[in-house]
Amino acid sequence: MTLRPILITGCHGQVGFELQRALAPLGPLLALDRQACDLADLAGLGQLVRQVRPRVIVNAAAYTAVDRAEGDQDLARRINGQAPGVLGEAALAVGAAVVHYSTDYVFDGRATQPYRESDPTHPLSVYGATKLAGEQALQQSGAPCLILRTSWVFGAHGGNFARTMLRLGAERESLNVVADQWGAPTSAALIADVTAQLLGRHLQNPASPFPWGLYHLAAAGETCWHDYAAHVFAAARRAGYPLRLAADGLRPIPASDYPVPAPRPASSRLDTALLRQTFGLHLPPWQQGLDHVLQQIL
Numbered sequence: 001m002t003l004r005p006i007l008i009t010g011c012h013g014q015v016g017f018e019l020q021r022a023l024a025p026l027g028p029l030l031a032l033d034r035q036a037c038d039l040a041d042l043a044g045l046g047q048l049v050r051q052v053r054p055r056v057i058v059n060a061a062a063y064t065a066v067d068r069a070e071g072d073q074d075l076a077r078r079i080n081g082q083a084p085g086v087l088g089e090a091a092l093a094v095g096a097a098v099v100h101y102s103t104d105y106v107f108d109g110r111a112t113q114p115y116r117e118s119d120p121t122h123p124l125s126v127y128g129a130t131k132l133a134g135e136q137a138l139q140q141s142g143a144p145c146l147i148l149r150t151s152w153v154f155g156a157h158g159g160n161f162a163r164t165m166l167r168l169g170a171e172r173e174s175l176n177v178v179a180d181q182w183g184a185p186t187s188a189a190l191i192a193d194v195t196a197q198l199l200g201r202h203l204q205n206p207a208s209p210f211p212w213g214l215y216h217l218a219a220a221g222e223t224c225w226h227d228y229a230a231h232v233f234a235a236a237r238r239a240g241y242p243l244r245l246a247a248d249g250l251r252p253i254p255a256s257d258y259p260v261p262a263p264r265p266a267s268s269r270l271d272t273a274l275l276r277q278t279f280g281l282h283l284p285p286w287q288q289g290l291d292h293v294l295q296q297i298l
Contacts, residue, residue, distance in 0.1 A: 005030040007054035010061025014155035018192035039083035049090035067261040069126040081133035088141025097144040104151035109265020125262035155188030156296040169245040179226035179252030183268030187289030216270035219286035226252040239298040
């Protein structure tokens with residue numbers, strides 16, 4: 001009997017790219033990009049799932065342009081808010097499970113402690129609000145699902161903060177970087193590897209009970225954007241990467257000095273105890289994942 005595939009959406013994104021590596025040992029994969037699987041086409045999305053009949057849908061696609069979403073609410077709502085529910089309904093119809101990725105931006109960032117899954121949500125932006133709506137739509141679909149909230153995602157593939165810093169550091173002698181927003185930079189590889197660990201347990205014995213639900217997934221530790229940038233530039237200098245940035249050219253600034261269309265939470269720290277305890281996982285410090293990616297980039 002032919003194994004039904006694992007369907008990956010958003011295969012060219014940072015997480016989707018890494019998922020193709022991490023999930024390969026679990027069976028056949030069908031990794032689709034936006035042209036083949038457009039989350040904005042809700043009718044076509046449900047039809048695709050019913051045609052493919054996957055064992056699992058891993059939804060790594062999203063509308064991630066946080067500032068642009070403020071003026072593009074309808075598209076962000078379709079992709080982030082409604083499509084997960086459509087995937088859930090279609091998954092339920094074909095007997096599939098869903099893994100979906102959400103964000104720290106469902107919180108307002110005012111908490112003094114890392115956020116737990118049970119803490120009240122209060123998104124500040126259209127992006128955060130639509131991602132929260134997507135969580136709720138998927139949960140309400142009735143499909144077995146894992147929703148993994150993560151934060152400050154980066155990878156060797158695709159655009160991200162580390163790559164932006166390297167580009168700007170090669171162009172400019174000084175840079176101002178926000179120093180009063182806190183989180184844990186989390187590598188796409190770690191997200192993909194944890195996903196593979198969780199799905200592997202389910203697929204090895206699909207008839208046994210499995211702790212589906214909402215979990216926080218982020219690397220251990222915390223930093224601010226300024227210190228994150230400092231780590232990137234220190235690694236670049238060690239590697240001999242050509243930088244114009246002066247030794248004292250990286251300056252900390254408050255977020256109020258760097259206005260953007262979409263407000264960001266001041267604290268993006270996520271409490272990962274539930275994920276670690278439920279599945280017996282170790283989440284390495286953010287520096288470990290960042291150093292590994294920087295080795296590949298540099």
